[in-house]
Amino acid sequence: MRHAPTMLVLAFLFLLPVLVLILQAGAPGWRYPELWPELGLDGVRFLATRPGPFLTALTGSLGYSLATVVLTLSMTILPAKALAYSSFRGKTLLEGLLLLPALVPAMTFSMGLHFIFIKIGLADTAPGVILVLSMISYPYMLRALTTGYTLMGREYEICARNLGASKWRVFLEVELPQLLPAMAAGGSVVFLVAFSEYFLVFLIGGGSVASFTGYLFPLITSSNRGLGALVTLVFLAVPIALFIVLELGLYRYHRKRRMR
Amino acid sequence: MRRNVILGLAPLLLPYCALFCAGLTLTLAQSMGLFLPLGPGEATLEYYQALTRDQGLGLSLRLSLFVAFFSAAGSVLGGTVLALALWRMPPGLRRVGVVSKIGLILPHVAVAFLVLLMLSQTGLVSSALFQLGLISTPEEFPNILHTGSGLGMILAFLLKGVPFALLLIGAVLFGFDIRLIQTARMLGAGPLRTFWSVTLPRLLPAMHSAFIILFLYAFGSFDIPFVLGESHPGMLSIRVFDIFFHRDLSQRPQAMAILTVMFVFAAVFAMLYNRFAAYMDAWRRKL
Incomplete structure (x- = not known):
């Protein structure tokens, strides 16, 4: 694989941070010096019980x-x-x-x-x-x-x-x-x-x-890193979802016009 | 014809003057002691003179320039190398480059948060070193974030800047006519020579644009320095924020004077850089 280094760099720069965010979101109590967190759903539960703000x-x-x-x-x-x-x-x-x-x-x-x-x-x-x-x-x-x-x-x-x-x-x-x-x-x-x-x-x-x-x-x-990570993930997901909808919308629109 | 052009531009020129120019004018006026919340005063340049006596300001300026230069230069370099690496992949595989969009989408606040998670003294890298037995307390991990070195901020800007540079440079590179390269190779140029005389000159305009945008953004940005919280010496933007919000109203003109200087610097820098790039381009062509 002569392109492996490029892929590794890309993964390290952009996928690793997302992985860290996912782990942190699943483990609000993740503290130094643990390397692997104990996963739980406290953050999601918190947002689910008080979704207002x-x-x-x-x-x-x-x-x-x-x-x-x-x-x-x-x-x-x-x-x-x-x-x-x-x-x-x-x-x-x-x-x-x-x-x-x-x-x-x-x-x-x-x-x-x-x-x-x-x-x-x-x-x-x-x-x-x-x-x-x-x-x-x-x-x-x-x-x-x-x-x-x-x-x-x-x-x-x-x-x-x-x-x-x-x-x-x-x-x-x-x-x-x-x-x-x-x-x-x-x-x-x-x-x-x-x-x-x-x-x-x-x-x-x-x-x-x-x-x-x-x-x-x-x-x-603050120290609420778990919740912070969870919210950051939503931050990432919302624009991605919008862009996918936009792409699909454009694609369909052009297909329709071509068929007319 | 003339009237048409003016009419066509009006929807943009009106808000441009009403918001951008008016905002700037007020910043300038307040920096000279006019139109202050406490009432209209008399025009004076004393706040600018005060700036020259402010020792800490010089340090802030140096930090801002340092962070802006290294984050922009690093982003352009990283973006170019990544773009070239992706370009050599078969087009189907090239799509993996899409993961770099993650860096574009994440807001600056979140990117700074990631740097905190990874590199603070009780962060992940420190944990990993502890588990490996290389350090035994968090204090042994080098204090990267709060020493005023700006290194943490540069890393955060790089995470946003590399995908941005990749986007601009990749747009040129992926649409590049491969026959130019084939011709150069057929005429006996080596890979390095081909890169230097054929590929690079066509990438330079995109690289210059990326550099200028990233440099000025980092120079005046607020979000990342605010999260990473270095305040001695803080970036210029943090200094302005502190004067504006945490001191009394009588100091506000000073904040506005710093902002005016920053604006002039940014505008002049953009202009000179463009001139310089155009000049270098013409010079290269003569050779």
Whole structure:
């Protein structure tokens, strides 16, 4: 097996941590210096008897992350087209500036924005959290959509317009189906960025917006490592499940269209 | 035409100005003593002068740069090596690379938690060494996490950064035209020469992007340093957080001044790095 070393490295880097998490989740009392834990289901039982805060946190995170995906999509779908198809003076500079929110430390603008949000009543609210998360994540959507438009080219649009389709019809029936993969790619990244952000949700949400990271944080810094590991595993499982649903959905959609 | 472009860009430019630019402006204004929660004051640069006198700040800056550089460079190197190794596999087998997505999905907080589980003095590695008889108390295990060395943070960033670099570099590499390599080999280039003159130049843009993104992310990130809890000297972000939340309001401009400096650094770094990469690229082509 000449590829065995690569596989070993991959397993060591990415599968071992999951294994450790599973063992830790099954053994809250796993302590130094035991190497093999005594497994039990205390953590699962704990979550099952008091699922309230856990579920609130999970639905809260899912809610604002999906809302962020929708918002970034609606913010970037037209600009991506403009950036892909037109050239104007200062375009490179503008593109650079539009990438900045994902590059510079999020703290730099969010701390100032927090003050504004307090003044206009958006601090400690879910819309405020969604707005600030959209700011740090839209560049990924913009990049994906711009590439999508560039790869698609204008010919289909011009052709459909020539045949008399309205702008809306062209968008819905010509562009949208071809852009779906780009949207899915951009949306996945935006979702992950929003779902795993701790600091901004804590700053802008101020504790009144329930989040999964906020739920996880005290668990892992306290001594309740078993529960922390269990929650981390759910953290891993939820996005994976969503991505599988997304892949299957796209696959089915394309198959249906092809059959039509 | 012009109007169309502006209209097309408006849905993005409006929130960009209203949130990003406004947030930055307020950070800048507060760093100069304006628009503070205690009321509007007079513009002053004294908080920036105070920064230059702050001894601990220099240490924080050094730690931030150190952690950012080594985590980004290590991630790009690891990601490139893994991408090349996967690339040599038959395409069917290459799918095992999908496990690296685990590193992308796990939030930074969780990755830091993993580092705690493995490497703290009572962690798993320490337990294993105890069972092997190499150490007899937890204190004998080297204190990796709380010495201010930044090593624990670098490891956590690597776990997130390697799969990210692998994703960017793999995207270029797996779509690579194999005939270029075959031609080079037919013309008598050795494997090293082929890599150096054919493969690597095509990977460089992706490697540069990965480096710049990971470097700036680690430089300004909060989640991992906060969990791994090193505070003497803390990363810059932790310092800002401490001033912002744990001291009185009169010190807030100082936190905002640090943030302004961090923003300028990040923006200038991104610009200069891009220039530099483009220059090096042009220079290579001339050769």
